[in-house]
Amino acid sequence: MALADRWLLPEGVKEILPPEASQIEAMRRRLLDLFDSWGYDLVLPPLMEHLDALLTGVGGELDLNTFKLTDQLSGHTLGIRADITPQVARIDAHRMRNEGASRLCYCGSVLHARSTQPLASRNPLQIGAELFGHAGLDSDVEVIALMIATLHKAGADQELSLDLGHVGIFRGLMVDAGMTSAQQNEYQGMLQRKALPEIERFLKTLDVDERVLELLAELPRLHGGIEVLAKAKVLFSDASEDVLDAIAYLEELAQRVAKRFPELDLYFDLSELRGYNYHTGVVFAAYTPAYGQALAKGGRYDDIGRDFGRARPATGFSADLKTLVDLASLQVAQVSLVTAPAGEDAALLEKINELRAQGVRVIQALSGDNQAVKSSAELVLENGEWTVKGL
8 A cells, every 4th residue: 555545544434523523422412312311221332243143133235244354362253333233132132131121222333344325434323222022013103203303303304204114015925926035036126126127027937826926016116105005905905914914004103103293204115125134024214305315214123133042022223323413403512712821830720620610621732832722712810810811
């Protein structure tokens, strides 16, 4: 590496400088205080863990996005976390051991081996909340409500829309179709691209009942407003019970969310399979026209703790704190800055400590440093007393 390149950060890795760093810290405190007011306890998982623990139950997608390294002490393979959610699931399963509902929250850096989009950071600051131990609508509604409250608290809530889906619809259809794993993966990829001509050609190659083929062909078209659920109930009236239960669940969930947040624009995509490898039920994401990707996203992932020996129901959401700050209207109040002269005078040092204890920023000059510091006030000696001038 050339000497001039040694100071460059890796592609997609970003550092935070003043005053943005102060804004991010203020936002972190604001949101963690919000989570605390809802009864969510803060946990601080380590940046790296044994790779097997990090990837338990989450599938290959996270594996490809995880940096691996060798532990010099044990020789074991470690991973630098690309997502904090599996760590929180491990904590709930092995460290908390609660029998009832457990509410946990977190905020920490993660590292991605690959960018999720061309301009995305590979070192986002992930903040989120998880609710373990409850499998009903109440917990999904609570987590979605907390996600919306988070965006409101962050000031990143202009023209919000909520995207809702349920992986149970796809899974039920896969059982009805009797597809192989390879066929399911191929069909799933085309669904995510909404590649209708490809899907049409693909379905012609399947030896499947004509009625099931019709449902598979219509699935990628089922997206839009609340009318999509009414259409789906008619279309899938003879589908398996799992499919109908998923549609009914979405309908009731939407009603309860709309009652709490009547101003929220609800959007439904019944072929949405984000996080399909570990989500087991409803999936959701919040969007705004000001940002091209999801502001926050989450869903139900009841099976993630199974490999930890405790498969408790689970639902949660996460967001990138840096993105929220970029879109937020939050402005950190500027604390007054006072400059003080160099020296060891006891009365001067006492005054400096007094001001700092009051929350005032005080910079004491260094001997021989002739560069002036821009400040709103300064400490001066008048009539034998140190006094602030300029505030």
